[in-house]
Amino acid sequence: xxxxxxxxxxxxxxxxxxxxxxxxxxxxxxxxxxxxxxxxxxxxxxxxxxxxxxxxxxxxxxxxxxxxxxxxxxxxxxxxxxxxxxxxxxxxxxxxxxxxxxxxxxxxxxxxxxxxxxxxxxxxxxxxxxxxxxxxxxxxxxxxxxxxxxxxxxxxxxxxxxxxxxxxxxxxx
Amino acid sequence: xxxxxxxxxxxxxxxxxxxxxxxxxxxxxxxxxxxxxxxxxxxxxxxxxxxxxxxxxxxxxxxxxxxxxxxxxxxxxxxxxxxxxxxxxxxxxxxxxxxxxxxxxxxxxxxxxxxxxxxxxxxxxxxxxxxxxxxxxxxxxxxxxxxxxxxxxxxxxxxxxxxxxxxxxxxxx
Numbered sequence: 435x436x437x438x439x440x441x442x443x444x445x446x447x448x449x450x451x452x453x454x455x456x457x458x459x460x461x462x463x464x465x466x467x468x469x470x471x472x473x474x475x476x477x478x479x480x481x482x483x484x485x486x487x488x489x490x491x492x493x494x495x496x497x498x499x500x501x502x503x504x505x506x507x508x509x510x511x512x513x514x515x516x517x518x519x520x521x522x523x524x525x526x527x528x529x530x531x532x533x534x535x536x537x538x539x540x541x542x543x544x545x546x547x548x549x550x551x552x553x554x555x556x557x558x559x560x561x562x563x564x565x566x567x568x569x570x571x572x573x574x575x576x577x578x579x580x581x582x583x584x585x586x587x588x589x590x591x592x593x594x595x596x597x598x599x600x601x602x603x604x605x606x607x
Numbered sequence: 608x609x610x611x612x613x614x615x616x617x618x619x620x621x622x623x624x625x626x627x628x629x630x631x632x633x634x635x636x637x638x639x640x641x642x643x644x645x646x647x648x649x650x651x652x653x654x655x656x657x658x659x660x661x662x663x664x665x666x667x668x669x670x671x672x673x674x675x676x677x678x679x680x681x682x683x684x685x686x687x688x689x690x691x692x693x694x695x696x697x698x699x700x701x702x703x704x705x706x707x708x709x710x711x712x713x714x715x716x717x718x719x720x721x722x723x724x725x726x727x728x729x730x731x732x733x734x735x736x737x738x739x740x741x742x743x744x745x746x747x748x749x750x751x752x753x754x755x756x757x758x759x760x761x762x763x764x765x766x767x768x769x770x771x772x773x774x775x776x777x778x779x780x
Contacts, residue, residue, distance in 0.1 A: 459632065569660050
């Protein structure tokens with residue numbers, strides 16, 4: 435007869451990584467592209483500036499959803515940087531199966547063909563330069579073609595600990 | 608990143624991009640690696656989670672500094688996610704020419720050879736999987752090998768508008 439404690443499975447590296455990263459704060463963006471059956475868009479917390487010469491940025495997408503696949507395979511995309519005024523948009527694009535680019539959403543096509551969200555503070559049109567595929571995800575490098583910036587004075591939006599936050603900008607002196 | 612003061616009749620795409628991105632908030636990390644002449648490290652606002660299977664992350668580095676070149680060419684690196692308790696470290700690594708990994712900094716070598724900062728809340732050891740080079744920058748994909756997480760309860764640190772901020776976590780309900 436053996437008397438012992440059941441061995442507790444120790445957390446996997448993936449579990450530890452997810453847990454460590456949960457409170458790493460990030461800005462939010464919606465990335466849109468034209469698909470064969472209409473516009474597609476995804477919410478992203480991974481948009482980062484890469485270079486100013488050439489102007490370029492990066493983002494990561496899961497390739498498991500149809501919206502992400504459309505964005506992944508598009509030649510050009512629009513990256514919308516979100517602020518607190520875009521909270522409703524962020525929630526919509528965070529919800530699986532939600533209606534996007536519907537009649538109650540302020541959007542249009544650019545002359546160059548990409549769908550874009552009219553009320554966001556900054557729209558960055560990009561051409562994809564290359565990909566690094568890892569598992570079911572793809573890291574995208576994209577050159578910035580043009581930038582449209584509105585007059586929004588709303589505070590930034592931050593994603594952390596699985597929740598949206600309005601970021602009160604009190605810098606440390 | 609260059610800061611220019613040349614008079615221009617209309618802003619370039621790079622100027623517009625830099626301006627639009629200035630208030631896009633980001634978490635902060637220090638990425639360290641062993642170099643031929645000792646430890647090297649850089650401050651990064653571009654660390655993003657890429658995948659959980661395999662566990663992987665990405666970051667972007669300029670390849671113009673010697674520290675960045677050491678990180679870029681290392682097989683393995685340590686990504687330290689920073690919180691408000693790491694403000695002094697963040698300032699040191701943000702300052703060109705500052706003394707890093709000196710006697711007054713709490714650091715050591717891991718058994719696997721990488722330098723790491725003992726007092727940071729989370730240390731993620733990674734192996735570089737691939738690069739996407741854009742201009743003088745390099746986007747790095749790296750697989751997570753192991754994660755060490757301390758007991759820090761400090762608030763996250765956010766970089767926005769060229770300043771460090773302590774991020775008060777009041778989620779929007």
